[in-house]
Amino acid sequence: MNVLAIDTSNQVLGVAASKAGVIQAEQIINIKRNHSIGLMPAIEHVLKESNMEVNQLDRIAVAKGPGSYTGVRIGLATAKTMAWSLDIPIVAVSSLELLAHNTREKELAISPFFDARRGLVYTGLYQLQSDGMHVLQPDQNIDMKQWLEQLKEEQRPVLFLSQDLAIHEDSIHHVLGELAMAAPSIDHLPRPGILALLGGQSEETEVHALTPNYIRLVEAEANWLKEQKQHGSN
Amino acid sequence: MSEYILGIETSCDETAAAIVKDGRDIVANVVASQIDSHRRFGGVVPEIASRHHVEQITVVLEETFQQAGITIEDIDAIAVTEGPGLVGALLVGVNAAKGLAFAHHKPLIGVHHIAGHIYANRLEKEFRFPLLALVVSGGHTELILMREHGDFDIIGETRDDAAGEAYDKVARTLSLPYPGGPQIDQLATEGEANIDFPRAWLEEDSFDFSFSGLKSAVINTLHNAKQKGQTLESKDVAASFQASVVEVLTEKTFKAATQYQVKQVIVAGGVAANKGLRQSMIAKFKQAPAIDLLFPPLSLCTDNAAMIAAAGSIAYQQGHRAGLDLNANPSFSLERYAKRP
Ligand SMILES: [Zn+2]
Numbered sequence: 001m002n003v004l005a006i007d008t009s010n011q012v013l014g015v016a017a018s019k020a021g022v023i024q025a026e027q028i029i030n031i032k033r034n035h036s037i038g039l040m041p042a043i044e045h046v047l048k049e050s051n052m053e054v055n056q057l058d059r060i061a062v063a064k065g066p067g068s069y070t071g072v073r074i075g076l077a078t079a080k081t082m083a084w085s086l087d088i089p090i091v092a093v094s095s096l097e098l099l100a101h102n103t104r105e106k107e108l109a110i111s112p113f114f115d116a117r118r119g120l121v122y123t124g125l126y127q128l129q130s131d132g133m134h135v136l137q138p139d140q141n142i143d144m145k146q147w148l149e150q151l152k153e154e155q156r157p158v159l160f161l162s163q164d165l166a167i168h169e170d171s172i173h174h175v176l177g178e179l180a181m182a183a184p185s186i187d188h189l190p191r192p193g194i195l196a197l198l199g200g201q202s203e204e205t206e207v208h209a210l211t212p213n214y215i216r217l218v219e220a221e222a223n224w225l226k227e228q229k230q231h232g233s234n
Numbered sequence: 235m236s237e238y239i240l241g242i243e244t245s246c247d248e249t250a251a252a253i254v255k256d257g258r259d260i261v262a263n264v265v266a267s268q269i270d271s272h273r274r275f276g277g278v279v280p281e282i283a284s285r286h287h288v289e290q291i292t293v294v295l296e297e298t299f300q301q302a303g304i305t306i307e308d309i310d311a312i313a314v315t316e317g318p319g320l321v322g323a324l325l326v327g328v329n330a331a332k333g334l335a336f337a338h339h340k341p342l343i344g345v346h347h348i349a350g351h352i353y354a355n356r357l358e359k360e361f362r363f364p365l366l367a368l369v370v371s372g373g374h375t376e377l378i379l380m381r382e383h384g385d386f387d388i389i390g391e392t393r394d395d396a397a398g399e400a401y402d403k404v405a406r407t408l409s410l411p412y413p414g415g416p417q418i419d420q421l422a423t424e425g426e427a428n429i430d431f432p433r434a435w436l437e438e439d440s441f442d443f444s445f446s447g448l449k450s451a452v453i454n455t456l457h458n459a460k461q462k463g464q465t466l467e468s469k470d471v472a473a474s475f476q477a478s479v480v481e482v483l484t485e486k487t488f489k490a491a492t493q494y495q496v497k498q499v500i501v502a503g504g505v506a507a508n509k510g511l512r513q514s515m516i517a518k519f520k521q522a523p524a525i526d527l528l529f530p531p532l533s534l535c536t537d538n539a540a541m542i543a544a545a546g547s548i549a550y551q552q553g554h555r556a557g558l559d560l561n562a563n564p565s566f567s568l569e570r571y572a573k574r575p
Pocket residue numbers: 347351371503504536537
């Protein structure tokens with residue numbers, strides 16, 4: 001199975017191709033750039049280096065967020081139209097789950113996260129078991145201090161994976177102390193190659209129905225819903 | 235052999251795709267409007283628009299090909315709105331277009347949204363140059379002179395608000411539902427233009443426009459009447475406001491048309507659907523029967539992708555090609571588009 005993987009959901013621009021469960025080529029740009037400019041040339045490059053024609057693709061895997069709204073949409077707009085027009089399945093993977101796969105530590109609680117400004121993060125709680133990755137807590141948008149307090153109650157070691165670790169390092173150690181585990185720095189970078197491999201195994205999604213996982217409502221919509229509720233209760 | 239161009243348009247709140255044959259015949263034209271989602275906010279919320287586009291894009295493309303009864307392999311080139319517009323919204327169309335172009339080895343063409351509005355008219359009637367286009371919409375009020383295909387010379391533009399913007403703001407002041415433009419147009423037919431609102435003619439030789447003074451005058455008049463305990467009829471305010479906008483648009487367009495001795499005058503953009511503007515233009519241009527006055531059909535006045543495919547056809551013929559690094563260009567100028575390599 002030939003899989004093309006696309007991740008533009010956060011700072012990393014990641015594109016990879018895999019063949020029969022083996023990564024053929026992987027391109028990672030970990031500099032804040034414009035994904036809209038870089039994505040398609042990266043796809044062209046990775047396929048060329050993999051000796052793969054676009055019509056030989058069997059699947060497209062895409063990171064569906066959470067992350068940058070615009071970034072996620074660039075990835076999804078590209079992946080959806082390619083999959084639809086080539087008439088091949090599309091597989092969408094949580095951007096946080098993808099990051100969680102960077103560690104091979106079994107039976108350990110893993111908290112991958114992306115900074116979401118103003119003290120907030122996108123995170124979830126994962127655990128790798130012999131039969132694959134398990135979701136202990138779904139992806140969410142939460143105040144980091146609140147998240148850490150929740151984790152502390154469970155009194156178990158947690159491994160944090162994030163390129164934004166430095167922003168939250170102090171509060172992590174302050175709240176969790178010895179329970180907080182640090183992964184080697186290489187493990188904090190989301191890998192499109194892993195996305196390609198996951199794409200080969202995971203269940204496909206209906207292409208028209210595939211939407212980004214923003215987690216957050218649009219602010220205007222959230223305010224509107226709040227107003228409706230207030231009117232309703234009066 | 236016929237030429238088939240696929241057009242994609244996502245610059246604001248319509249997700250649209252279309253296929254146009256030989257630059258002039260609509261084979262398929264699909265528009266998914268989001269107007270119901272934005273109505274409750276009284277205007278387009280960019281993030282909501284972008285979210286809808288990514289949900290709709292493949293659905294709209296599929297419907298387009300079903301309507302056309304051809305496949306993507308029959309397409310000669312893919313044309314997409316590059317700008318101007320809402321950046322997050324444009325990005326969905328641009329990246330979808332790039333995905334299609336790369337997956338099927340098709341040429342990719344970036345199109346200027348306003349060039350699209352002008353070329354909507356070529357789906358009705360062949361152009362004759364020199365040609366003058368009045369583009370009026372929520373974001374634009376421009377007089378554009380075309381000496382040949384693909385040539386766009388802006389001879390007049392708004393110095394503040396676009397005409398459509400003034401319509402929306404006045405509509406809001408009158409508490410009319412969104413979108414306000416058509417509401418005012420409708421009300422104006424029932425009212426009487428009995429309030430003397432200002433006309434911004436600017437300098438004698440200028441083809442520029444200004445609508446912010448008019449907008450303020452309407453708001454002040456309503457405010458003052460309220461303070462004096464008087465009530466003004468909304469329909470009369472609408473009729474008086476519309477009379478001012480339409481008179482300035484008509485007179486300036488007519489003056490430019492005669493000065494540049496054009497063969498055709500095209501009215502394009504969302505406000506081209508305005509009945510008051512149509513009537514006024516038709517009446518005025520009776521004075522110059524040699525000039526061919528064109529309005530796009532109502533369905534092609536608002537944003538659609540057939541107009542992008544029509545403009546894309548000319549760009550394709552003229553050899554313009556975009557690379558796979560094509561980006562959304564939210565403040566794309568028409569002059570830069572005309573001068574692109
Ligand atoms: Zn428009």
